[in-house]
Amino acid sequence: MKTLRNAILLPALLILAACSAIESLNEVDALNDAQASGSPFTQALAAEYRTFANTELKHMFDFPDALHFARKGLSAAEGQVVPPEPLEDWNLEPEYVPLLGEARQRLVVGLDAGGRERMPEVAARAQGSFDCWIENAEEGRQPEDIAACRKRFEAALLEMERAVAPPPMMAPESVTVVPPMSMADAMYLVFFDWDKAQLDDGGRAVLTAVTQEIRRSVPPMVRIVGHADTSGSKTYNQRLGLKRAAAVRDDMVAQGVDARLITTESRGEEDLMVQTGDNVREPANRRANISFQ
16 A cells, blocks of 8 residues: 555656646746836846746756745836745744844845835845845755855845944034933834734844833833735735734733733824835835833
8 A cells, every 4th residue: 555655646746846847937937038117126136036036946946946036026026025035934943043033134124224225236135145045044955055145145234234324423522412212202113024913033122122121110001003014905904903013012921011001003004104105015114113101
């Protein structure tokens, strides 16, 4: 029976592999033929994913990943701002998680701080190299490829961060002393991946800082407001905002914050941080705001 079962399964697996290869080839060919539109950033990002998808298909024979990154490239070619890969979508060894989590947080901050607009090609190179890094880290078979993607990512990230860094401080004699921000005026932001309500490493780091602040000076109330971008229906985004607010609340409670202090609500796709039209995936609008009252 075992021999017979294997004889039946093997052709089935070969058929599935062939189908995956054909589908990947079609998607990669479509990306190769696509005329990229949108912003300079999305056009440069489409080129990054085009190169990566072709490498995965024709040199690594990795059909599923070739298909995945070809689809991201096609979305970018249509002018959509696709996000860097979320860590939770990859089966990473524990050793890679903190490093990649910190790298992704820095990348998202740099992109949202104007990296896409000021240095579109460098920003696209940083995102494409990060996705290359995380894909190779999951496979873990070729240390030289992991190192190459990481090196390219870090070089592009540093270049982008320099471009979006705040201006140098004034000379000491010109500095105006500003009193510390009161707790009532403080605002913390936790960002989410598209269509997700799960916290990433960057979001957890923000919530650790919030929890420490609450322990130092317990506020009368902690208000969490969930937000979404304009992709999807208003009803769906209202629910998604509630899920994001709940995820933030649950993490804070797990860290020791009294649940009775916390209120949650959703503004859905209202009160956008970055004004966009309908059905636009804008990373800055996928967030939860935390304030003290």
